[in-house]
Amino acid sequence: MARAAAAGDSQHGPKWQARRQSIIDTSASVFSQRGYHATGIMELCAANDLGKGALYHYIGSKEELLAAIHDRVMDEVMIGADRVAESGGSPPQQLAMLGEELLDVIHRYPDHVWVFLHEFPALTGERVEQFRGPRREYERRVEAILQAGVDSGQFRDLQPRLTALAWLGMHNYTYLWLKAGGPLSAHDVAKPFAEIFMRGITNTAEG
């Protein structure tokens, strides 16, 4: 799967890319405070200190901006999942690592995650699949780790789909209270969460 395939990436230099990223980040913050629908183009212009023409030059449309906010989060989430897959650790180690990676992204991008989780119904056309595809792929990664652990006998005989949804809920829901600059680091949360979840699914039959 291609990562970070933002529109026009190949046609523009690093300065343009950096400005575009900063517009995406600023706009995520505006959307998370006021909502996607309630935010007009003029507000986005003001927040980014750009005229309407200049803003469109970077983002194309409001919906493209929403898709770009999604990509920014999901690309990082998938890069983390790739790192975990390449680590070659045991299923328990991989699941713990995946939790650390996921909470690290949520911790760094609370506004993006808020917009990502709340405003995705506004996406239309092929952007719906652009949103759903990586989400499904990530869910499959979690399920695969769980199944591998069942196969190896390290995890008890669980329902991989429901267990993956439990794990995802526990971690994803942190976007409501886990913020960069807050009292808790991503690791402060990932560690006790992994402890709960790992004990919860570890096979204790053999002792």
Next chain:
Amino acid sequence: MARAAAAGDSQHGPKWQARRQSIIDTSASVFSQRGYHATGIMELCAANDLGKGALYHYIGSKEELLAAIHDRVMDEVMIGADRVAESGGSPPQQLAMLGEELLDVIHRYPDHVWVFLHEFPALTGERVEQFRGPRREYERRVEAILQAGVDSGQFRDLQPRLTALAWLGMHNYTYLWLKAGGPLSAHDVAKPFAEIFMRGITNTAEG
């Protein structure tokens, strides 16, 4: 805490109340599909087959409607929590029962929960506290059960606040995929979730 203190409850008969409830439910469905901000009063009138004056007679304002959607879910959640508190069960029994109660509400009101979790930033003034108060109270109930289990030695020495947030995330997040009429009942989900969580926090030091 007063439950179901909807505006004007005491001044109107059961027929008015029933019609109001049905307007709240229909509007929750419209908001969950189109978003609170994007939905105009005229759309709410059309969905409820009412003129503007008649609609305002039942709901007062769009924001009051949002608060009423919140109350409808949160009242039921708190009634469930009261039942659990009155059951007199052990902390593990109470936590399992609380999960069943919570998933039952989410399963019955997916649209309300969607609106509740996504649109609460639109609440203003005293409605912010009306939203936050019961949420905090519910979180405290979860923490209290966890603490009671630690005190009784049935749960291991855990962090009650973070553990409550893990439990809440795991259960609340089901609103994205657990729907009435879907393949899974609330119990189908509550049972394996309780199994994961209970093993995750049970004290195994004594055997």
